[in-house]
Amino acid sequence: MNTPFRAPGHGRVDRDTTLSFTFDGTAYTGHPGDTLASALLANGVHHVADSIRYGRPRGVLAAGAEEPNALVQIEAPFPEPMLTATTVELYDGLVARGLSGRGRLSGEPDTARYDTMHAHCDLLVVGAGPAGLATTLAAARAGVRVILVDELPQPGGSLLGSQERIDGAPATRWVGTVLAELDDCADVRVLQRTTAFGHYDDGLVLALEKRTDHLGAAAPAHVSRQRIWRIRAQQVVYATGAHERPVAFDNNDRPGIMLAGSARTYLNRFGVLPGRQAVVFTTNDSAYPAALELAGAGTRIAAVIDAREEVPEHWRTACAERGIGIRAGHVVTGTSGIERVTRAHVAPFRQGRLGGRQGIGCDLLLVSGGWNPAVALFSQARGTLRYDGGIGAFVPAHAPDGVRTAGSAGGAFTLSGALADGVDAARQALSALGRTGGTIAVPTTAPLPDGAPTRVLWRVPSPQDGHDGQDGSKQFVDLQRDATVSDVLRATGAGLRSVEHVKRYTTIGTAHDQGRTSGVMASGIVAESLGVDVADLGPTRFRPPAVPVAFAALAGRNRGELFDPVRVTALHPWHVEHGALFEDVGQWKRPWYYPRAGETTDEAVLRECRAARTGVAMMDGSTLGKINVRGPDAGILLDRLYTNLMSTLKVGRIRYGVMCGVDGMVIDDGTVIRVAEEEFLLTTTTGNAAGILEWMEEWLQTEWPGLRVHLTSVTEHWVTIPLVGPRSRDVLALAAPGLDVGNDAFPFMSWQDTTVAGVPARVCRISFSGELAYEINVPAWYGITVWKALHTAGSAFGITPYGTETMHVLRAEKAYPIVGQDTDGTVTPQDLGMSWAVSKKKPDFVGKRSFTRAENRREDRKQLVALLPADEQVLLPEGAQIIATSSIPEPPVPMLGHVTSSYRSDALRRTFALALVRSGTRRIGETLYVPLDGRTVPVTVTDPVLFDKEGTRRDG
Amino acid sequence: MTAHVPDPHPGDVLPDHPDFLWRNPDPKPSYDVVIVGGGGHGLATAYYLAKNHGITNVAVLEKGWLAGGNMARNTTIIRSNYLWDESSGIYEHSLKLWETLEEDLEYPILFSQRGVLNLAHSLQDIRDSKRRVHANQLNGIDAEWLEPDEVAKVCPIVNISPDVRYPVLGATYQPRAGIAKHDYVAWGFARKADAYGIDLIQDCEVTGLDIVDGRVRGVRTTRGPIAAGKVALAAAGHSSVLAALAGLRLPLQSHPLQALVSELLEPVHPTVVMSNAVHVYVSQAHKGELVMGAGIDSYNGYGQRGAFHILERQMAAALELFPVFARAHMLRTWAGIVDVTPDASPIVGLTPVEDLYLNCGWGTGGFKATPGVGWCFAHTVATGGPHPYNAPFTLARFTTGALVDEHGAAAVAH
Amino acid sequence: MQLIACPWCGEREEIEFHYGGQAHIAYPDDPYALDDEQWAQYVFFRDNPKGPFAERWVHSAGCRRWFNALRDTVTHEFLSVHDNRAERPSRTGTAPAAQHAEGQEAGR
């Protein structure tokens, strides 16, 4: 199948295969190797979309990632917004439409896979153009580990879009030879379709590999669609090329206006003639090969408009041979046309004045305003830039260690220069690596004709200008943002002097293309308007990413169940099997409660509570942090970190302990058991396990390194099973026949090593419910076996597994606080009514000094109390605030505190709550009020311990 | 739950800036008040000094370009639903000012009261959230608790499926909260301050403070010495460095805070969603870009650059909450420098040096406080004593222990 | 993603580490000899320099060892790291000067 604008004998697309695609509802064809842009141009489609602000028709300006105009929405096979037609590889079945600057997200879930790969190398080369290939080859020969990333589907870079020759043959043959040699090097990795987008600290370069996008619907589902490469490189060479920049003139935004070098690429890489009759407007030599090659392929070049007075003899002659007229000292002042440029207006331009205009008919207007080295990544790497007034561009100045440019990215714009620079970059990188070898001869190229310097020209005065020359309302600087020269001049007129301000005022450079074609031009126009040098304004900062990257690619495989690790205990499978609902506590999944068929949450929790208070119940306490503290000075360390005195604890005994921060606020609590004279085992709350170990190590290692103590986390070594309730003793006696479970032999707050269900176990007599209770600890491998054995042994007593909710109710009935629920970082042990846990004997411990600060001495601190709603059925919401009056005054309402915990109690046959209340202890007996749904609920303040205040139940 | 119509809709073309913003004067030898820091707070303070107190012989000194620091780098969320009375007082004062600021400044600041959702993902999140809602309501701040299905009504693209790693268990909602366009806000204040005759002086870095007998007399700058009756510091992340010039040590640590935007997208996200638990907050700005922030980098930094793993985590978190964002593209990233105090509340008021005033420690709350703190700081500078709203935020609270600990409620929040 | 050179494990990505703030803040010899303001200095006040800063880090995901580092807070570059076991604390009261060069014995 043929398309009207394919140039016979040109291009590298596979013409034997035809791909069908749809654009804006019309079916077209193209070939493998096409981009969507090249395929559209081959079909004669220039008008891709309308602009965002003014709705003006827009076409294809460029051939790569610098494209500001040709924004498209992919609709099939899966919607993706805001891609440039110049970077979308064509595939069969592609459905796309042009966008007016805003894309559409799919409402359907994206099922594609994304992943990440770490890689390490001595040298990373970014860009497989002539310079990058020369660098890579030289380094590969030196035997270092090299990674070469390149954004195109095939290596060659600018060579793919030119008719240059290397070593006497078409340049692409040299590319093939180099690739073949690199293929044979085990330590060279070449990644095509891979765009470096971020340079971070210590040589970390991030690159996005588009692995299956070009396959469309045929992309295999098991392969990641896109991959983020995290490349850690000792040395980085940015051979990222250069971007051609346009010149601002009236109506410089019409479809059919294209960068000259891009037109050359469309011809040579894609075999596409972007127009039949072209006007070429240039300020430098680089547009001449474009004009000549297009002429050679059949485009009629109506004229070359060269802003310079002098055109090099070589190009004069070559153009003359083709019958191409050159108008030196002329500029394009404007264009005509609606859907497509039909005419370029040309005038002499000397001493800042335009001469008489003349129109030249054309369907293609090629523009070259010079070249900007692609320095975004170099700049991200903290390379500094300087303004080169000769070429009107920012170029690398000072390179940081381990980073350099090669080729046109560093200002070496000729092929021979780029190749030599590439070889030199390899030499320098190898030298920095302390490696020798790797010299290759610089490939030979045709001798360069004598050239002439670029004329730096940002904008052509508008013929519409008045005497002040200030009308630039149709001279577009940022095509994607529809920002014009007028906008820039308004900004400077408003008093703005910083390019950053102008950028924000006009929105120039903030779009998808990151101002590749507009940034320097905007600086130039600002500088002209303020009468300063561009160098004084400086470039705007380059920030990652250098190209837009899909959120999903950055998330990689950290999605769904892999978003964050799910931590489970050894008993988890049992909980799942038995219908537990789970609560997320940090990364842990903890059983919340075990509803039976038809039960509500309340019913299930009341049932579980009842079992614990009247029969026997068991839970999985394995997530508690466990730290083994061992060494001759273990007691000293614990004395310094706990508010309690721990060194006096006897072997075989257990003590509850509280830890405070240096500010005197409670940070954690748990139990401490003395295993041996020089060994303790302490528990932390589930969520704080890692933090408390790190905190203890910090004190030990940095403050008291002389203490002979070692801390070891044993959290997951043990499965911990609290066995709770009046019948717990009976159950344990069955499961541990060798253990004397009597109160005398095994008193409260003691522990014993024994055998439970045939498994060596450590059993502790501790209770977080006030009931007779045991805590059975076994190595985690035996956890399920012991759990099941206890469950079996307890079946005759109606043993009931319970979850965190029931645990919370039971402990609240006894006023045992939960750190993080009944405390919030502003609560002292005294506030919790735990002065008993604060040693009076110890001269110091962490937090003690803060207790005497003014705020801590106040008598009206918030203190933990219980609240009993007058209506025993009313459940106060946790978090509810407490006020003094039965009616709610106008805001701001003085608040006395808040409800930290609130439950229905089976044991109390009513609801109750714990609360932190200002002067709470003093208010015991008072009635306070909790605003709820516009009314207030009266509550009585009571001592926080509501159940078994005398503690008669703990011994059974 | 109140029905809410976001206004203006994302996707609107931005209004033009005025034809004139400000003069670019050279510094005079002397001013009644020198404000150090030409960010949002400094500019707002200048404006209210003139407007509320008639003090116009004022210079605002900015070492770079106006509003080029955190004002240019934040995610523009405005809300007042803070936990403690002290915080909700000043933030609600600020929110009320936001509600009339467009008319006041005669500048289209695009204040859009599209509501803010703070998601809860754990039972403790629910407790903390409800505690804040109850406190807010009693403080006269619009706040509601929403169940997951109500969350979906406010923001249909939030994934409320119970099957995700950290399901959405509900959210607090402040309907009057929202976003504004940061440059427009800063320039609005700057333009008005300039019109009052206040000198906005850019590229002018303060290199020293002249202190005689415990009293500040002026500043030394890269553009020469400037005498001042009073000096007000409003330099956010750079406050420690400036305070050190006066021999003051502050309980501040400066950290990078990163944010990013996507390309422009059709309207998809009608409100603002924040999640402390999965560390992301996101809104869709007026032109249509998704604006996102994440957690603070853990270490001190002045480099206006953050670490990539924070962004990577942020993207994963965003997709957990908003699966439809999968193929949106990260267009641009940046970092600001936030100055954080031990209790995550600001320091606004007097210093041990006479006539030297301090406003700092706003952490991630600075943007939303802009008009409120400008109002109160101007009062403090003009009268020599704190406004009731900033009276609790003294430096002395770290000695007495009377902290305003917003960690529980604010955490990474903005 | 910076690399931090753990004195024991060598260069690792920063996510393996936790930050511990300013180094060389010794716990006061006698906290009760300090008035509330001096105590507040110890509890809440830390240097916040723009430039080199002596800090504590811990290699949480590796060898779990705390160590000291000198890092430039502008460039984020680590100027040096050192095993803090070589630097025993000298009990000099509240925070001494933050900046010191590698190997210099400071009042940690």
Next chain:
Amino acid sequence: MTVETPARFSPLSGWQDRFAQLPTGLRVRELPFLTQLTLRVEPGSAAAKAVEDCLGIILPGPLRAGSPGDVEVLWTGPDEWLLVAPDGRQDDLLARLRSAIGDDFATVTDVSAQRTTLALSGPLVRTVLAQGCALDLDPRVTPAGSCLTTLLAQAPVTLVVREEEPSGVRLLVRSSFASYLATWLLDACTEYRSDTGGRGWDGR
């Protein structure tokens, strides 16, 4: 109540079938119930010497593993090692070591069930690990005998490159993270699973 030999379950005991479906280039199996002891002792001290004599080993230096006999010694910190031995050796080893240490300051703690061990082998090992491990696992950089405590994806692991298996790697992972890590490993292998001979997809 009759007590039979109690059954033990390792953290990944249910995963054999899933591991069996991995691509041919990667073999994964759990080595359950290994004896693991944390040894803390100052290197070069008398206690360290006593330990070395007792076990007939030299305590390996930073980032190294030593495997003189049936006790493998993994360096995990400047004064910390993990001793790994076959199933059931903890009581014997603890007794011998504590006796050897005597009154000197050194501690040994049984942490056998704290972690489980995955043995990975096959040509895909490094490729799969590179998807979640930031360290350079090239054998020239990380040779056999290396022992690195680090992160794999979001799980803390100790990664040991084995002497006897050129492409063999052992991962010691905390028990609560084991199923996360296994899930991650399976996911990271997805693209190598089908029809591509275990080379992974070459993108063409």
